[in-house]
Amino acid sequence: MSFDEVMRLAQQRGFFFKSAESYPNAPAGFLDYGPLGVALRGRLIELWRRTVVKRDGMLEIDGSQILPKAVFEASGHLASFTDPFVRCAKCGSVFRPDKLVEEKSGKAVPEKLGDADYDSLMEKSGVKCLKCGSKLSGTSRFNMMFRVGIGPSNEEAYLRPETCQSIFVDFPLLFKTQRVKLPIGIAQVGRSFRNEIAPRQGLIRLRELNQAEVEVFFNPKRLDAPRFEWAQHESLFFRRPDGTDTRMSIADAIAKGFVPNRLVGYYLVLMAKFYEAAGILPDNLRFRILTEEDRAFYSKAAFDLEVKLSVGWLELVACNYRGDYDLGGHAKVSGTDFKVDDAGEKVLPHVFELSMGVDRSVYSVMESSMTGEGDRRAMALKPYLAPVQTCVFPLVNKDGLQDVAMAVYDDLRERLDVFYDESGSIGRRYARADEAGVPFCVTLDYDTLKDKTVTLRSRDTRQQERVAVASLAEKLVALTSYPRISTKASTA
Amino acid sequence: MSFDEVMRLAQQRGFFFKSAESYPNAPAGFLDYGPLGVALRGRLIELWRRTVVKRDGMLEIDGSQILPKAVFEASGHLASFTDPFVRCAKCGSVFRPDKLVEEKSGKAVPEKLGDADYDSLMEKSGVKCLKCGSKLSGTSRFNMMFRVGIGPSNEEAYLRPETCQSIFVDFPLLFKTQRVKLPIGIAQVGRSFRNEIAPRQGLIRLRELNQAEVEVFFNPKRLDAPRFEWAQHESLFFRRPDGTDTRMSIADAIAKGFVPNRLVGYYLVLMAKFYEAAGILPDNLRFRILTEEDRAFYSKAAFDLEVKLSVGWLELVACNYRGDYDLGGHAKVSGTDFKVDDAGEKVLPHVFELSMGVDRSVYSVMESSMTGEGDRRAMALKPYLAPVQTCVFPLVNKDGLQDVAMAVYDDLRERLDVFYDESGSIGRRYARADEAGVPFCVTLDYDTLKDKTVTLRSRDTRQQERVAVASLAEKLVALTSYPRISTKASTA
Numbered sequence: 001m002s003f004d005e006v007m008r009l010a011q012q013r014g015f016f017f018k019s020a021e022s023y024p025n026a027p028a029g030f031l032d033y034g035p036l037g038v039a040l041r042g043r044l045i046e047l048w049r050r051t052v053v054k055r056d057g058m059l060e061i062d063g064s065q066i067l068p069k070a071v072f073e074a075s076g077h078l079a080s081f082t083d084p085f086v087r088c089a090k091c092g093s094v095f096r097p098d099k100l101v102e103e104k105s106g107k108a109v110p111e112k113l114g115d116a117d118y119d120s121l122m123e124k125s126g127v128k129c130l131k132c133g134s135k136l137s138g139t140s141r142f143n144m145m146f147r148v149g150i151g152p153s154n155e156e157a158y159l160r161p162e163t164c165q166s167i168f169v170d171f172p173l174l175f176k177t178q179r180v181k182l183p184i185g186i187a188q189v190g191r192s193f194r195n196e197i198a199p200r201q202g203l204i205r206l207r208e209l210n211q212a213e214v215e216v217f218f219n220p221k222r223l224d225a226p227r228f229e230w231a232q233h234e235s236l237f238f239r240r241p242d243g244t245d246t247r248m249s250i251a252d253a254i255a256k257g258f259v260p261n262r263l264v265g266y267y268l269v270l271m272a273k274f275y276e277a278a279g280i281l282p283d284n285l286r287f288r289i290l291t292e293e294d295r296a297f298y299s300k301a302a303f304d305l306e307v308k309l310s311v312g313w314l315e316l317v318a319c320n321y322r323g324d325y326d327l328g329g330h331a332k333v334s335g336t337d338f339k340v341d342d343a344g345e346k347v348l349p350h351v352f353e354l355s356m357g358v359d360r361s362v363y364s365v366m367e368s369s370m371t372g373e374g375d376r377r378a379m380a381l382k383p384y385l386a387p388v389q390t391c392v393f394p395l396v397n398k399d400g401l402q403d404v405a406m407a408v409y410d411d412l413r414e415r416l417d418v419f420y421d422e423s424g425s426i427g428r429r430y431a432r433a434d435e436a437g438v439p440f441c442v443t444l445d446y447d448t449l450k451d452k453t454v455t456l457r458s459r460d461t462r463q464q465e466r467v468a469v470a471s472l473a474e475k476l477v478a479l480t481s482y483p484r485i486s487t488k489a490s491t492a
Numbered sequence: 493m494s495f496d497e498v499m500r501l502a503q504q505r506g507f508f509f510k511s512a513e514s515y516p517n518a519p520a521g522f523l524d525y526g527p528l529g530v531a532l533r534g535r536l537i538e539l540w541r542r543t544v545v546k547r548d549g550m551l552e553i554d555g556s557q558i559l560p561k562a563v564f565e566a567s568g569h570l571a572s573f574t575d576p577f578v579r580c581a582k583c584g585s586v587f588r589p590d591k592l593v594e595e596k597s598g599k600a601v602p603e604k605l606g607d608a609d610y611d612s613l614m615e616k617s618g619v620k621c622l623k624c625g626s627k628l629s630g631t632s633r634f635n636m637m638f639r640v641g642i643g644p645s646n647e648e649a650y651l652r653p654e655t656c657q658s659i660f661v662d663f664p665l666l667f668k669t670q671r672v673k674l675p676i677g678i679a680q681v682g683r684s685f686r687n688e689i690a691p692r693q694g695l696i697r698l699r700e701l702n703q704a705e706v707e708v709f710f711n712p713k714r715l716d717a718p719r720f721e722w723a724q725h726e727s728l729f730f731r732r733p734d735g736t737d738t739r740m741s742i743a744d745a746i747a748k749g750f751v752p753n754r755l756v757g758y759y760l761v762l763m764a765k766f767y768e769a770a771g772i773l774p775d776n777l778r779f780r781i782l783t784e785e786d787r788a789f790y791s792k793a794a795f796d797l798e799v800k801l802s803v804g805w806l807e808l809v810a811c812n813y814r815g816d817y818d819l820g821g822h823a824k825v826s827g828t829d830f831k832v833d834d835a836g837e838k839v840l841p842h843v844f845e846l847s848m849g850v851d852r853s854v855y856s857v858m859e860s861s862m863t864g865e866g867d868r869r870a871m872a873l874k875p876y877l878a879p880v881q882t883c884v885f886p887l888v889n890k891d892g893l894q895d896v897a898m899a900v901y902d903d904l905r906e907r908l909d910v911f912y913d914e915s916g917s918i919g920r921r922y923a924r925a926d927e928a929g930v931p932f933c934v935t936l937d938y939d940t941l942k943d944k945t946v947t948l949r950s951r952d953t954r955q956q957e958r959v960a961v962a963s964l965a966e967k968l969v970a971l972t973s974y975p976r977i978s979t980k981a982s983t984a
Binding site: 011012013014017019020021022023024025026027029030031032033034035037038039041054059060061062063064065066067068070071085087092094142146147148149150151152153155157159166169170172173174177178179191193195196197207208330333334335336338413414415417421423484485 | 976
């Protein structure tokens with residue numbers, strides 16, 4: 001299915017849709033999650049907690065979204081978190097120069113150019129205002145943080161552009177109060193805000209987005225992860241800087257210099273395991289190795305975890321070895337000591353970051369799960385990710401079948417997320433359930449009244465079996481439980 | 493325990509603490525949740541989902557936090573969501589006139605006064621600037637919404653001051669796509685933002701807060717709740733407008749005119765059940781009946797659910813029968829039809845709101861759970877709310893006990909939230925666990941090496957029993973599971 005078809009399905013079934021849609025001219029880049037989307041996203045985050053956060057013994061925090069100006073002086077966002085833009089001298093429309101040139105020339109414009117570079121590219125390709133055809137201004141810079149003013153004195157503060165700054169700022173307090181040792185991962189799920197100049201519709205580039213980030217703090221002299229033994233033989237799919245793809249074990253990737261050390265390798269494996277458990281095929285998950293010029297100046301190594309979709313390869317997770325850039329910056333601006341004790345040595349920890357885009361991940365899981373052709377399409381979500389785990393259908397709405405069906409429904413929904421549907425043919429009800437990703441359907445018929453059994457139908461196999469009402473809940477709970485993720489050092 | 497003591501414990505154990513604390517002069521009114529706080533809040537919200545949202549078959553959404561100006565024109569916030577303030581003519585300090593007068597006179601100032609009323613009260617009580625003693629300006633108004641500008645054109649938008657506006661704005665789309673019937677509850681958990689003039693420290697008045705809101709949409713001609721039969725005999729504790737307290741069944745409260753109808757009565761019971769399941773004693777939960785002059789002009793009936801704490805009675809949930817004010821306002825400003833079909837009739841639904849303050853609720857559950865005296869204090873959280881469900885202690889760190897303890901820890905944490913602690917005496921470790929609300933501790937000793945049993949110790953009874961390692965996980969899972977909340981119409 002194409003991106004547009006999945007997005008249409010998402011809207012029709014209430015997974016997610018444009019925010020404030022009832023209002024004409026509501027701004028782009030904002031999204032509301034409906035009931036199925038809230039549930040799918042919640043389960044995906046729970047899977048991430050189980051496979052990444054809890055498996056590794058990380059801490060999870062939730063910091064405020066508004067942070068004072070000084071935090072973003074330290075992080076560098078105040079000075080550098082900018083996008084280039086140009087303005088039409090006549091109608092005032094605003095555009096990104098790189099996007100204008102790319103659309104006109106059909107060629108990619110490199111990232112991180114200077115304003116003069118954009119101006120000369122625009123000159124060369126002869127771009128004009130897309131709305132009225134008039135001349136455009138020279139390139140200016142727009143800071144993508146949303147500014148807010150606190151209190152009547154309008155104290156300068158910003159909505160965070162990434163969740164991780166709270167993790168850095170709180171690190172000394174957390175290290176002390178949580179009685180942990182290096183290496184320690186600290187995780188956070190939440191909203192971030194980026195005032196994009198031209199957000200696309202849908203989930204790819206939002207002004208308000210959900211992130212799930214992990215910052216692993218470690219002593220740069222000790223580059224081993226506690227459970228590396230388990231990870232070393234796992235193979236991952238890399239895109240080399242020369243544009244070729246290769247599958248390598250982590251041990252090999254380290255030996256060949258593609259992965260800088262065992263700690264980084266371990267965490268790349270953790271992220272891959274998460275997406276595989278979410279139903280994305282290993283061959284559709286790729287770690288793009290960033291070259292030095294693609295990376296930020298402080299970055300020592302970086303990988304984009306990408307997923308293969310109908311729109312091409314899409315970045316889901318930025319994996320970035322940030323050195324001591326973050327803790328050093330906050331130590332300097334705040335005047336607080338960010339060094340901690342590691343086996344008797346005072347160290348300013350280095351950071352390896354796993355920054356996941358949640359909205360994109362939700363979309364990717366949905367698109368990657370779509371099966372079937374034409375009218376008979378199904379969203380083959382893993383049962384533990386399905387927003388609705390089972391539907392309950394009375395075959396007909398008479399002869400007391402409804403009452404029995406409602407009793408089964410009430411019983412099941414004590415332990416599962418269940419939807420009751422009594423309208424339309426059974427075939428139509430199965431089709432609706434398949435499309436919403438429901439893995440199992442329970443149908444009650446006249447035999448149910450006689451022998452207290454129901455038909456249990458699987459979305460993926462389309463097989464039907466007769467199950468006793470008495471054992472139905474137990475069976476469905478087992479079929480829809482999260483996989484057990486071993487926490488042992490040496491096993492998966 | 494006093495408010496200050498609980499807050500200190502919260503900071504010391506990393507439940508929550510002031511945001512950006514590493515920074516001098518970080519603004520007040522912002523909070524970060526640490527690992528124990530994230531877990532406690534998450535479990536409390538899960539309990540709310542089970543006892544309120546899922547029990548009642550509500551929908552849950554998650555809308556964007558930034559909404560366009562038009563939404564707040566419709567909601568009335570742009571015109572009326574203001575607080576009075578005065579400014580010192582000399583030093584520029586800002587104060588709330590009502591708070592200044594209250595502090596000076598020791599008497600409560602009524603809510604919703606006009607600016608001239610505040611000015612004359614200040615004149616009468618002779619208040620001056622608290623900082624420099626100079627004369628203060630007359631009362632002005634400060635809109636408590638945080639304004640943000642979208643894109644380079646700086647399009648006017650606001651951070652939502654309450655989560656519910658998305659629920660109202662999305663109502664027509666949700667009603668259509670989710671195939672539901674009136675009455676239907678729509679719930680949302682998330683951040684809201686209120687630019688308080690003088691926020692207090694702690695969780696009582698935050699500039700960035702967490703809410704869990706429910707809006708129940710219903711046909712005003714049909715005021716019955718589907719499961720009212722179950723609720724009618726439940727008794728609740730009311731504070732009458734005359735200042736006297738009474739305990740009444742819902743059926744009685746309706747008959748006597750304290751509760752306007754069966755639908756409202758049913759939802760009041762749902763909220764009380766939630767807090768009782770969270771460990772707050774029924775006698776410490778009170779529904780304060782608001783008089784017509786306490787309520788907003790559009791409100792047809794309102795109750796504040798309050799909890800008794802060391803600081804007095806604190807409002808946790810605003811329960812408000814809002815009529816068609818919200819949907820009518822959005823219909824008018826957006827030009828969208830907000831009427832829906834109810835059994836063949838086109839109706840603009842009325843709304844009953846249950847607006848819960850999550851941060852205050854987390855605090856209240858903590859304070860209400862504190863037991864013990866002096867050094868031996870424990871947080872007797874319900875086991876299903878405890879951030880850490882069990883601790884694992886090796887008696888000594890030698891003779892292989894550590895390895896066995898680590899294996900037990902790894903095994904348990906596949907299914908539970910577990911903390912491993914090997915430092916200090918066993919008594920000290922129990923004390924630390926009690927204070928963090930851990931309901932069970934597992935200690936491994938030399939007998940463990942012989943007979944594969946451990947000591948399981950209960951926080952609340954201080955009883956210890958020997959349990960086989962093989963049955964430990966199963967037993968602890970059963971001991972820490974959420975209570976089953978029946979979904980049946982006629983039972984609790």
